[in-house]
Amino acid sequence: MLGTRTLRFFADGFGGEVIRPGEPKYDAARAVWNGLVDRRPGLVVLPNGAADVVAALRFAREQELVVAVRGGGHSIPGFSTCDDGMVIDLSRMRGATIDPERRTAVCAGGALLSELDDAAQAVGLVCPVGVVSHTGVAGLTLGGGMGRLQRKFGLTIDNLRAVDLVTADGGVVRASSDENPELYWGVRGAGANFGVATSFEYALHPLNHPITHGTVVHPIERAGELAQLFTEMAETGPDELWLGFYIHLALPAEDYPAGIGGRPVAAVSALHCGQPREAERDLARLRAFGPPVGGSIGPKPHLAAQRLADVSSEWGHRFYMKSAFLRSLPEELVDIAVQHAHGIPEGAGGEFSFWSWGRAIAEVPEDATAFTGRTAAYWMGAEIQWDDPALDGPSRAWARAAMAGVGPFATRGLYVNDVAESRGDPRAIYGDAKYERLVGLNRAWDPDNVFRMNQNIRP
Ligand SMILES: Cc1cc2nc3c(=O)[nH]c(=O)nc-3n(C[C@H](O)[C@H](O)[C@H](O)COP(=O)(O)OP(=O)(O)OC[C@H]3O[C@@H](n4cnc5c(N)ncnc54)[C@H](O)[C@@H]3O)c2cc1C
The missing domain is CATH 3.40.462.20 (Vanillyl-alcohol Oxidase; Chain A, domain 3)
Structure with a gap:
């Protein structure tokens, strides 16, 4: 159980916001999209950037807290909240920046689909994403990303060029075809297991007619x-x-x-x-x-x-x-x-x-x-x-x-x-061979299974 003084000490030094049980914002902060899920975290932290995510993770690990990471909060089993532990809510890390020349978008880890859609369409471009605009870019991408443009432009992950992650040891790494390619393979479908994604880079496509x-x-x-x-x-x-x-x-x-x-x-x-x-x-x-x-x-x-x-x-x-x-x-x-x-x-x-x-x-x-x-x-x-x-x-x-x-x-x-069950069967999701490969990846990047609020690949 988290001591009041310990928590206050952390909150005083934290760059973002910390919301605790009993505070006016607590009930809104612990809610997730699915009304079936009713959990009471020990604290909700809202980082302003990757450095705050590193600090939050360090504190959670020192205190041996369960960590739940929240992008858009749409997880059907409610993985982006938890009982007793720490929710790292990325809703202050929003926005999508478009490079119309290179046809790329960079989204912050807590961005919603509407932000990516709006920014890309403003310059006649598009990224294939899901069909409800208040879904989080993060959870959708880390799982795959189905949508109505998929037959033309593929899944969202097929347009993911790179992702920046804060890993369990507090490191900041990039996964792309050039950097950490095995991690890049794993984040495209099992991404919630490996770290807190603070930024995503996507390829965009022209779409400038109705x-x-x-x-x-x-x-x-x-x-x-x-x-x-x-x-x-x-x-x-x-x-x-x-x-x-x-x-x-x-x-x-x-x-x-x-x-x-x-x-x-x-x-x-x-x-x-x-x-x-x-x-x-x-x-x-x-x-x-x-x-x-x-x-x-x-x-x-x-x-x-x-x-x-x-x-x-x-x-x-x-x-x-x-x-x-x-x-x-x-x-x-x-x-x-x-x-x-x-x-x-x-x-x-x-x-x-x-x-x-x-x-x-x-x-x-x-x-x-x-x-x-x-x-x-x-x-x-x-x-x-x-x-x-x-x-x-x-x-x-x-x-x-x-x-x-x-x-x-x-x-x-x-x-x-x-997969709506909070304990789904990862072998059924990925098949035996990919499951084994993911176990190897998790042993390398999260051997203590800090990121386990997901369809968990046990290291
Ligand atoms: C109304 C609705 C419509 C949907 N429509 C579609 C659709 O059209 N296409 C489709 O493919 N899917 C769709 N989904 C499924 C959706 O993609 C998943 O629920 C997805 O996980 C939601 O992402 P989120 O960031 O909103 O969720 P969250 O609940 O915030 O997170 C989901 C998972 O990702 C992890 N996570 C979140 N942010 C990060 C981060 N920055 N770094 C690391 N891990 C993170 C969480 O820990 C959790 O395990 C829909 C879901 C809902 C509820």
Whole structure:
């Protein structure tokens, strides 16, 4: 237990802010995105830069405190907070700096996706990142980074040129293809294990015209046909075209026609990052599928698409999910999704998502990064969000049951950022060979396992 005098001595000499239990800011400082997580750290420190991170880590190690590192706070199992120990909250280390000539961005360790998106788009550039703009750049990148530009520009890690880390021994190191290449391999998929990332450098790509984006919703009775169209378009469409196939409840019910609202429906989302004329051509089959019962697809600024889910995914709801990488999307899987969509616990919002995968992702060899799952044809998730604590058990049970039959259709690997259990199985995430390589890396960089608030690779 941390003594008051010891803590005061540390706080007085610390360059950033220190928040302690009982202080007015404490409850906000200990909260994370997932409302299921309710932990009480012994202190929350907010560094202003890498030197403060070094000082915080030194103190945590002297006092043998558990260390949780927080970027955007979106970790689904709540890894960015802890009981009793120290939270290193990087929310004062924000911002993205763009070099339009070199087409690069440098983000501070606590930056949010919106900062990278906004700064890059201001000069007609883009980095492929996730789809909710208040997610942290750090956690998303260190796990991989899926998004709607991935078939054209790859995962976020495929655009990561370098990362600066404060390591467990207080050292400051850079990982890139030239410096510490083995660490650079590991941070791209298992990065939360190796240190506190204080800065990320990304390659950017030109995107200075409106993208074409939206969702069309159809009755659940057409789910099989729509899934077939989705897979055909994903297989034959250009790299510019990202598609998602969804089974979810038509909510709010009043937005849908009578007989549809409140019931399961099937939907396809599309984002085409080519010119609007090309998008119109490549989406013609989806339009020809028939008039939707909801939604629309059309040209819009990329930044508008990036913010569409910000409110529905706001902080504080309770959330659980399971996911898999799929070899294919056969009819049996669509049937499983439709069947379970009818069993979503009342009061919860459950959804199945199938994302088109491959192309730029698959052009990077599977062994080039710790991230595992590049050879899949689709990513699939069963996600559920609710507010009433009485639904905690039924909601988790729904997602687990819904994904129980998916194993035979899955490829090796799991997306680490989707693993909602706080003790996931790293071998299942990375496969045996990569897991062993990561153990070696962790022995070299964090032999005492200081950074263990993650899907932990034990040294
Ligand atoms: C609403 C929502 C939408 C999402 N959408 C997508 C999506 O479109 N694509 C996608 O790929 N993923 C998505 N995710 C998953 C997301 O990528 C992960 O939850 C990610 O870990 C969040 O990063 P964060 O920095 O916000 O989280 P945090 O909770 O702050 O951190 C997550 C993990 O990273 C570690 N960490 C954080 N910052 C640092 C740092 N600077 N240095 C070292 N370790 C650090 C933490 O210790 C923790 O283990 C989404 C999650 C949510 C909740």
